Amino acid sequence: MKRNVKNIAFKSVIWTAALVSIVTLLFLISTLIWKGFGAITFDFIFSESKNFGSEGGIIYQIIGSLLLTLCAALISFPLALGVAIYKSEYIKKRSLQTITDTIVFSLNGIPSIIFGIFGLIFFVNVLHTGISWFVGSIILAIMILPTIILSSYQSIISIPISYRENAMALGMTQWQVIRTVIIPRSIDGAFTGLLLGLARAIGETAPIMFIATAFSGVTFPRSLVEPVSTLPTHILALAQQATNPQALENAWGSSLVLVTLVFMFSISALVRRIQYSKINY
């Protein structure tokens, strides 16, 4: 019964491996929740930070993060939808398709720190904007472009050809077809992509740490060219003083808040995707 033994061996290897990864991932999430809950109080969330973040709360960090991401969404969404529509409706040549694909995928693969350096050179030093939250939003918007493009494109190409043919038969121009058929039909998918993109953008540190954020003494920005403080950069600063238990505790608290925000975006994206996949045309 050699095969039998092998089968059992194989199965136990798989079970062990699965157990190891699931335990690791569970450990990750439970540490976060356990350590984070210990640090979070009403005061912690709704007061400003003091003494380089080791005391006080994180209200301005939360506001800064939300501001950066929402502004990135406003910049990125129309641009991405435009690219997706152009790619599906106007580009007919196979070779051009491949080129756009390659560019979108390359953009998706660029490491986040490279975006940070690019922003530092191009905006802060060449355009002389100084350290500004708006530049951070632009960089984040560029970063999440591919995610939104891909997911809008998917939903555009899943529109049945008959919709398009009917619209054409009514004598609509191509622009009218896009406005009345393509956009309403694909906006859902695009929005799901946007949520996924935002979930990524809000947690990013590397692209914004040189160009958009300052660590302490920052309140609500009064103009486009002021720095803000965000949750990820706050955690970074606190993690570097990890020997101070008070700073570490605040870091855990900020992490839990950050993860909650990320999950809010990604869970709503997941739910939408599951609902969306149930709709049949």
Add this chain to the structure above:
Amino acid sequence: MASTFISIAITLLIFIVLFGNSYDAFSQIGWDLFSLTWNPAKDQFGVLSMLYGTFAVTLIALLLAVPLGIATAIFTSEILPDRFRLYVKSAIELLAGIPSIIYGLIGIALVSTWVASIFELSSGRTLVTAGILLAIMILPTIITLTDDALHNIPKKYKETSKGLGLYPYEIIQKTLLPLAKRNIAGAVLLALGRALGETMAVMLLVGSIDKIPQPFFNLLSPGQTITSKLGREVGESAFGSLHFSALNAIGFLLLLIVITLTICTQLYFRKEARSL
């Protein structure tokens, strides 16, 4: 539609800006870039130790995460009942979205102290620590993509193999894995790209010392990766200096490596990529 041209222009702009700013380094330092010492005060900019660090950390991460991830994916797609699969998969996809700075925090607060006490080191910030954290980071990506690859194999292959009287392990080994090989390779390449470009967790954990450990396979010593170097020093170097230019040059190298990988993955995959 102007938006497409804006997007294309942005991508090209990133390339041009990075290359433009690293041109000084390439022309003035030339092949000395590939030497060992990095000392901005003396205009010595050698990137070998960072290349080594990036390579070592990524290798550790892949060695840990790939077998574990593939085995877990076999578990979720072949052993776990279908009812639970959706939940487990959604949970894993959520985990893939945890920001890297949080991995860094967990690493610095917990894992590095464990590494330090297990191996009796003075500091737990080593190449191995960074590799372990990176492995945990890319694990969810590998699991979900491999799981998709295995699950998308038409049922008839499995049924035929079963009909031949094969044991489950033989079905998985001889039928399913070979069929899903291409897509699994794609998943690994994607994870590799992510691991190479990862900054925050690695920067906090790798120790940030610009040298190749002695002897070179002693991975329990601090090192430096391309990304951690960039993260630590870009803020400190003056714009327009040779130092800044040299940092740009390693950034450009990293960009080239990652883009080549992406294009290879794309050629290899040829399927529409998933967005998560």
